[in-house]
Amino acid sequence: MSPTAPALASKLDNLRSSAIRDLLKLTTRAEIISLAGGLPDAQLMPRDRLAAAAEAALTTQGCLQYTESPGWAPLREVLAVRESARLGRQVELAEVFVTHGSQQALALLAEVLLDPGALVVVEDPAYVGALQVFRAAGARIVAVPLDAEGMRTDVLEDLLARGERPAVVHTVSNFHNPGGVTMSRERRVHLAELAQAHGFWVIEDDPYGELWFDRPTPAPVATHSRNVIRLSSASKILSPTLRVGWLIAPESVCRGVELLKQGADLCGSALTQQMAAALLADETWLAGHVAHVRAVYGERAKALVHAVRTRFGDRVRCSDAAGGMFVWADFTDGTDTTALLSHALDAGVAYVPGSAFAVDAGHRSALRMCFTTSDAETLGDAVERLAVAAG
Template identity: 40%
Template sequence: MRLSWDRILAKRVAAFRPCIRTDFSLLPAPPDTIHFTGGAPPVECLPVEPLAEELARAWRSEPTALWYGETEGYRPLREAIAARLARRGAVVDPDDILITQGAQQAIDLVARLLLEPGDRVLVEGPTYFGALQVFEPYAVRIEAVPLDEEGVQLERLEELLARQPRPKLFYTVPTFQNPAGVTMSLERRRAVVELAERYGVPIVEDDPYGDLWYETLPPPPLRAFSEDVLSLGSFSKTIAPGLRVGWLVAPRQLMKPLIDAKEAADIQSDRLLQRAIAAVITSPWYEEHLTAARRVYATRCRTLADALSRELGDLATWRLPGGGFFLWVTLQGDVDSAALLPHCAAAGVTYVPGSEFYPDHRPTPSFRLGFTTLSIEAMLVGAERLGRALRAALVEASGR
């Protein structure tokens, strides 16, 4: 007799889902389809050699790192992260940094620490879908605060912060936001931190793109303005997503429960890899690598924006980001980018529809284009396909 799993599973399982709801394998996309869906460094920016060398060195020089140890993370790596944050304006004690399996685990640990059924959670609208994926199984009410060109809208944020019960956290990607590309201005950062303190609501700052500016250093992380900000980052975007090494900066009094939670979750992160990354990011190579990567991303971003101006300048609007991986495109009129996606896929081009980035997954005329993993040639062809497919689909829709 088999067990009745439907009866046995916890209620939260009903809220489990992949971070992207759209199943791209079900779309009618031909084999040569150009996917603007990626959110990772391109293969030519993956620093295989220096990392592989440092890793080999770590294995040879410290085999006991193959044992248990350092649930909080390798101290020299935490020191190196603190030094990098200091250059961006946030002074952090290495003792307040926990090493995690990428920023994703940092979000997961924060949720474990804070969320209970019925809690209110504020996010930006749009926001990173992987955070929604973590929050949803906690049976919380997720509310989105809209963005403008300087970041989250203050009046709407205050309105939602002021309501009872107080939100358990405000999750924000203030710098080169995923997906909207917006960067919160310095003045807005100060105001947001001040509002959150006034209403006693923790800020969770997700900052994976802050080192990837194109021309101008972004304002300091929110953590620079308050020690109560939970600030998380990752080497997924600056080195490689396959590394699964990120960090969480937390208020001192939360470090013990966080380390206990990390131990319960997976005991520790890869200790040898942490040693290799510490060596790599403190070497002169890393700044050269970042400088080269920034140039690649700035060029691709500009190229894609220029191509979009030609191909769908009369159909859509977007803002040029100051860094990061994404262009957020908004079609004119009351259309649903998710409904248009199959038409585009059939024409050999895909994007992530905007509805993926809102907690209510409502239809939206926006979509996200990721430009880092595609060659210039692929982007030009992709933009042309996109313009043609969207034009045809919109004409067809308005004719019905």
């Protein structure tokens, strides 16, 4: 008799596999220029520095053992210093918790903060990793649209006025994935005021904030309210292989996350946490390294946006190339980007259709393009191929 797995079948329904990952499997053919991925450029990752840090860590036995669930203490100290500078206040060690990438921070926070059926507000289009986590937690999800200034906090305010009581509001405040936009200072203040007035948590998910091209981003939402839990990561500025993300939250929340982390996977890797600490603590080197990544990505982003605007004119409206890893574009003539995709693959270019990021339906004429792993000329070719496919 084979085991029954009632939970398995129903959970597979709830957790649609990330459309992006499934697509990636189709777009690895060499002749296709893929703008569909969401990966940082491995060529820009500081391999020599990582190798030196690994070698240094492995000169003693200290990096071989289980480490503490909240993270290796010297890494948490480095992060506290960085985040204190970013937030303009003294961040205490007890507020810093290291996770296995910031995706784990989201997953553990959902468990700590949400009861089944709790209301979570997300942005639309949405970060699919967040949708996946909140759906798995059994949350009720309501979307608030983005515009060029980020989350429409006026729409959130209307929801609150109608009596909706979110437990959590999730925002990718800087260089939104997939929307490309950054929340304005005014909206940040407004969101923080609403959080204070109505007593909800804001999860400020910020993996891209340091990847600005022309000017730094506004101060984090977390500078305006202690109801804001900040998430960030070493994946986009150093390397995803470290699996080092972190959250900054009140001590009581960190204690809840710690209990769940022990059940989830005990602790992170002492080796990769020591490597991350070494590189993040070397401020002078890090500033130069991040400036280089910014310069390369900035050039690529501008080439992509220039090509789209030149080739498509008014037919496509796209986000500015201000930072991060993605450009979001909309066909103003109603072209269905899901239907277009097979033609685009035939023409040799891949992207992610907007519908993959829709909370319910919508974004059927939109697409997300990642500019991090192609040079300017290749990005120009990709846009030309897209134009051929779109006819």
